[in-house]
Amino acid sequence: MTDKPLPQPDRDSAPYWEGIAAGELRLQRCADCGAWRWPARAICNRCRSFAAEWVTASGLGTVVSWIRTHQPFIRSFADDAPYVTVEVQLAEQNDIRLIGRLADPGLEPEIGQRVRAEFTRDPALIVWRPIG
Amino acid sequence: MTFDLVDRAAIAGIGYTEFSKNSGVSTLTLALRAIKAALDDAGLDPDLVDGVGTHRVGDSVPTPVVAQALGITDPRWFTDHFGGGGSSHSVVGQAALAVASGAADYVVCYRAINSRSEFRMGGTGRAPVEAIETQYQAPYGYVAPPQQYAMVAQAYMHRYGVTERHLGAVAMTERKYAALNDRAMMRAPFTYEDYLASRWVAEPFRLLDCCLETDAAIAVLVCRAEAARDLKKPPVLIRAAAWGGGQMLFSNRQPEPGTSLAARMAPRLFRSAGLTPADVDLAMLYDCFTVAVPLQLEDYGFCAKGEGGEFVLSGATAPGGKLPVNTHGGFLSEGYVHGWNHIAEAVGQLRGEAGARQVPGARIALSTGAPGYVGGVTSALLLRRDT
Numbered sequence A: 001m002t003d004k005p006l007p008q009p010d011r012d013s014a015p016y017w018e019g020i021a022a023g024e025l026r027l028q029r030c031a032d033c034g035a036w037r038w039p040a041r042a043i044c045n046r047c048r049s050f051a052a053e054w055v056t057a058s059g060l061g062t063v064v065s066w067i068r069t070h071q072p073f074i075r076s077f078a079d080d081a082p083y084v085t086v087e088v089q090l091a092e093q094n095d096i097r098l099i100g101r102l103a104d105p106g107l108e109p110e111i112g113q114r115v116r117a118e119f120t121r122d123p124a125l126i127v128w129r130p131i132g
Numbered sequence B: 001m002t003f004d005l006v007d008r009a010a011i012a013g014i015g016y017t018e019f020s021k022n023s024g025v026s027t028l029t030l031a032l033r034a035i036k037a038a039l040d041d042a043g044l045d046p047d048l049v050d051g052v053g054t055h056r057v058g059d060s061v062p063t064p065v066v067a068q069a070l071g072i073t074d075p076r077w078f079t080d081h082f083g084g085g086g087s088s089h090s091v092v093g094q095a096a097l098a099v100a101s102g103a104a105d106y107v108v109c110y111r112a113i114n115s116r117s118e119f120r121m122g123g124t125g126r127a128p129v130e131a132i133e134t135q136y137q138a139p140y141g142y143v144a145p146p147q148q149y150a151m152v153a154q155a156y157m158h159r160y161g162v163t164e165r166h167l168g169a170v171a172m173t174e175r176k177y178a179a180l181n182d183r184a185m186m187r188a189p190f191t192y193e194d195y196l197a198s199r200w201v202a203e204p205f206r207l208l209d210c211c212l213e214t215d216a217a218i219a220v221l222v223c224r225a226e227a228a229r230d231l232k233k234p235p236v237l238i239r240a241a242a243w244g245g246g247q248m249l250f251s252n253r254q255p256e257p258g259t260s261l262a263a264r265m266a267p268r269l270f271r272s273a274g275l276t277p278a279d280v281d282l283a284m285l286y287d288c289f290t291v292a293v294p295l296q297l298e299d300y301g302f303c304a305k306g307e308g309g310e311f312v313l314s315g316a317t318a319p320g321g322k323l324p325v326n327t328h329g330g331f332l333s334e335g336y337v338h339g340w341n342h343i344a345e346a347v348g349q350l351r352g353e354a355g356a357r358q359v360p361g362a363r364i365a366l367s368t369g370a371p372g373y374v375g376g377v378t379s380a381l382l383l384r385r386d387t
Helices: A014-021 B027-042 B063-070 B085-101 B134-140 B145-160 B164-178 B192-197 B262-273 B292-299 B308-313 B340-350
Strands: A026-030 A052-056 A060-069 A083-090 A097-102 A114-119 A126-130 B009-016 B051-056 B077-082 B106-114 B200-203 B215-224 B236-245 B282-284 B364-368 B377-385
Touching (some): A014 A026, A060 B145, B027 B063, B027 B215, B063 B077, B085 B215, B085 B377, B164 B308, B236 B340, B262 B377, B282 B340, B292 B308, B340 B364
Parallel strands (some): A097 A126, B051 B077, B051 B106
Antiparallel strands (some): A060 B200, B009 B215, B009 B236, B106 B215, B236 B377, B364 B377
16 A cells, blocks of 8 residues: 555654665764764764764664554554564664564564564665574 | 652542543533532632643643633643653642642643544544654554554563463453442453453554543642642642653663663652652552553562562452552553543542442552653652541
């Protein structure tokens, strides 16, 4: 279905979504202390520096939780239900966790499973592929 | 600096509307009915009200509209906070600060929602409430509180060995209380097999893990303790209030989703009250979903981390247990008024008005707001019988 919610970039997050459209997981990183920032924002929550750079992350992470949605809270997802959503903790930093879906609807989620980012087109989103 | 609010403010009146799936009236009408009921409960002349407080997520009537409708021509104090269940107890806590400081004398606080017939949480029937995380989640079909709490539940259950047996025990225990409560929307007892057979909403949650979306309003009247003693009902003293926050579910400098914001806030709540969890006679724990009950039993210090499920399964929170929890049936069985029916039930219990579900000799009650996974804030109250 085509009326699923699309990403709505804001003035902070636009480079993140541009990265995904280009097939890269780009995240903000503090130019002073090196801490990763998620979601994109002006200040570092460790050292309070405003300086940041956009860096392509490894795209590696671990599934820390998952759910299987049966009730279509968004009507445009009704045909997908039941569908799995995962929460992935990035390898870069243990407090950065992204919500997403697995690369293939037939994949069974598992806590602790290592995953790698892949990128879809139309819409440009991240999906997660289990790796050995 | 010490935080000296202890027993200076009181809840002097409570007011309910009917709980229903379709009130047929506006949130303004609901608010006015609940406020008038709270003022009648206290026996207070409405002309003396000089403060109004609420919280909303774009789903209810603002305080100036309510104040004007009540004929409060010169409100001395107000708060109209953007937020959901995490803010519920904060509104009453702020009203306590207002009357203790003299900023206001008589504050009516309310929450009025048509959360079944008009504004369902999580986007069913309307666009999701704007939140910074929406852009990162909605494209993946993830928008609703049942999904967000299910994600917490799965990680928590995996880490601590909590199972559907424990979640089912929460739902069944609350229904036992609801059977003793004429106001409760769902009163028929059910078995564990019934629980297992209820349909999936978002695994690991079944329908019976989820609260009842409800049309209702609740109001409470807050004033100074000595002023409350001159009113009609026995005052319930606000022993302590606490606020917490600083994290969001999806990125928060906290790598462990199985522990809530309440774990950091609870010690200062008890410390400022001069009380410990062992002093609490009954607890109203924000139960938007079953999992929130064992989580908060742990995070407020009633049992060790990971033992909340067994605590419930042992019967400790059930009628006659050592810590009765959600004695009205909770959001799961009485109805969901976004934290406010917890406050009102605690007041009713401490006044000895809870009828068949009365906790004998109840003196101290804990009542909690949402533990902070959605919205990034939490709040709670410790309440005490006056005598």
